[in-house]
Amino acid sequence: MRKTAADGGQIPMTEPDANTVLLRGRISGVEELRELPSGDKVRTLRLVVPRPAGRGRPASVDTIDVACWSAATRRVLDRVGVGDTIAVSGSLRRRFFRAGGAVASRYEVEASSLQRLVGAAD
Secondary structure, X not given: OEEEOOOOOEEEOXXXXXXXXXXXXXXXXXXXXXXXXXXXXXXXXEEEEEXXXXXXXXXXXXXXXXXXXXXXXXXXXHOOOOOOEEEEEEEEEEEEEEEOOEEEEEEEEEEEEEEEEEOOOO
């Protein structure tokens, strides 16, 4: 059985649960490599994704944090920079941390692959 999506497309109702994120946007910031106490290494980037105007609101953007845990995604991140347009595929993750003595959380995308689409100088 299929259910109609709000945009008129079809949503497959027989597919298993999934946590898949596909993004395309411009890099607005990149953090240096961090090594955690566990020995794991991570680099993060901030991706700006345009949000189209609609229903009486002007066009705007979403700013999304992307974490690169794998060596492969970190290598791609070494070859891109601020202003480049990239495609990201991955999964949405909720990360918990302590801030000012309280527990806080954020959502970020854990990248499984990155691809440079357009360079800032192109």
